[in-house]
Amino acid sequence: xxxxxxxxxxxxxxxxxxxxxxxxxxxxxxxxxxxxxxxxxxxxxxxxxxxxxxxxxxxxxxxxxxxxxxxxxxxxxxxxxxxxxxxxxxxxxxxxxxxxxxxxxxxxxxxxxxxxxxxxxxxxxxxxxxxxxxxxxxxxxxxxxxxxxxxxxxxxxxxxxxxxxxxxxxxxxxxxxxxxxxxxxxxxxxxxxxxxxxxxxxxxxxxxxxxxxxxxxxxxxxxxxxxxxxxxxxxxxxxxxxxxxxxxxxxxxxxxxxxxxxxxxxxxxxxxxxxxxxxxxxxxxxxxxxxxxxxxxxxxxxxxxxxxxxxxxxxxxxxx
Numbered sequence: 001x002x003x004x005x006x007x008x009x010x011x012x013x014x015x016x017x018x019x020x021x022x023x024x025x026x027x028x029x030x031x032x033x034x035x036x037x038x039x040x041x042x043x044x045x046x047x048x049x050x051x052x053x054x055x056x057x058x059x060x061x062x063x064x065x066x067x068x069x070x071x072x073x074x075x076x077x078x079x080x081x082x083x084x085x086x087x088x089x090x091x092x093x094x095x096x097x098x099x100x101x102x103x104x105x106x107x108x109x110x111x112x113x114x115x116x117x118x119x120x121x122x123x124x125x126x127x128x129x130x131x132x133x134x135x136x137x138x139x140x141x142x143x144x145x146x147x148x149x150x151x152x153x154x155x156x157x158x159x160x161x162x163x164x165x166x167x168x169x170x171x172x173x174x175x176x177x178x179x180x181x182x183x184x185x186x187x188x189x190x191x192x193x194x195x196x197x198x199x200x201x202x203x204x205x206x207x208x209x210x211x212x213x214x215x216x217x218x219x220x221x222x223x224x225x226x227x228x229x230x231x232x233x234x235x236x237x238x239x240x241x242x243x244x245x246x247x248x249x250x251x252x253x254x255x256x257x258x259x260x261x262x263x264x265x266x267x268x269x270x271x272x273x274x275x276x277x278x279x280x281x282x283x284x285x286x287x288x289x290x291x292x293x294x295x296x297x298x299x300x301x302x303x304x305x306x307x308x309x310x311x312x313x314x315x316x317x318x319x320x
Contacts, residue, residue, distance in 0.1 A: 003191040003308050010035045010203025011050040012067035013237050014196030015057035016294040020304030022058050022128045030128035031184055037140035037206030038151045042090045045100040051117055059124040070095045089157045114178040133207045136175040140206050141168045160239040164246050167201055172209035185216045192311035193217055195226035199240045200259050217263050223314035224264045225307055228256045231270040257283055265314050268307055286314055
């Protein structure tokens with residue numbers, strides 16, 4: 001199989017499907033736009049959690065238990081910092097720390113986040129392209145009952161416990177897609193665009209806040225498919241359902257369809273939500289019902305195959 005696929009992805013959940021899409025393509029034909037709204041500085045280092053998760057996952061060295069970080073990691077630096085009393089709520093393993101030291105050295109030499117990401121991806125032997133949504137600073141900000149929090153303060157430091165009132169993306173109006181991403185979306189003949197089952201509000205919406213990216217997807221004549229991160233009223237991972245509840249939005253595949261309605265041609269939902277398919281179809285979207293819970297690599301590959309096959313059926317009907 002060799003389909004040119006453009007995927008929009010956050011971290012753990014999106015990376016699982018990206019692994020499947022990477023595995024089913026025989027050549028370097030998967031391009032991933034990675035969320036950078038989570039990026040922040042910690043201990044003086046610039047960190048891109050979603051990009052790192054994608055790199056580690058696609059190279060097969062991610063921690064299979066947490067989904068983030070590296071497998072077979074050590075924590076000597078982290079432990080020593082704690083002994084010094086340094087605020088150290090964001091965990092960086094020793095191997096992970098080495099990557100960030102390299103990344104920051106390259107930044108001081110004037111290289112962009114995209115250029116550095118491509119170099120690291122090559123070092124890890126990746127064939128798929130991972131392109132940050134922008135090289136410019138965009139911060140996902142959470143207006144909560146604890147005040148205004150950065151994404152990592154909300155998600156990691158406070159473990160997603162604060163009640164969210166509003167989500168904004170600081171800097172997104174000014175930010176532009178990188179030259180490499182602009183070239184990719186202008187010159188690549190994609191067969192389909194896939195919105196991975198990442199958190200719509202915290203992982204995908206930041207990507208869509210970059211006007212060039214959203215405009216490209218809206219104007220695409222190729223099928224645009226989203227995979228629901230909600231199964232039977234619950235999030236497979238992370239605070240998606242909690243956020244929907246706080247926004248007074250029912251945690252359902254119907255709500256996911258409504259959220260992406262202006263962008264997508266089809267929605268992939270889990271077998272457990274098959275009774276919702278007709279209602280989604282009544283909204284003018286096509287629906288694929290399959291297993292979306294990815295417990296192992298075979299599940300990831302099978303879902304990727306299902307998504308691509310679904311896109312091909314939409315394409316035979318004249319595109320979007």
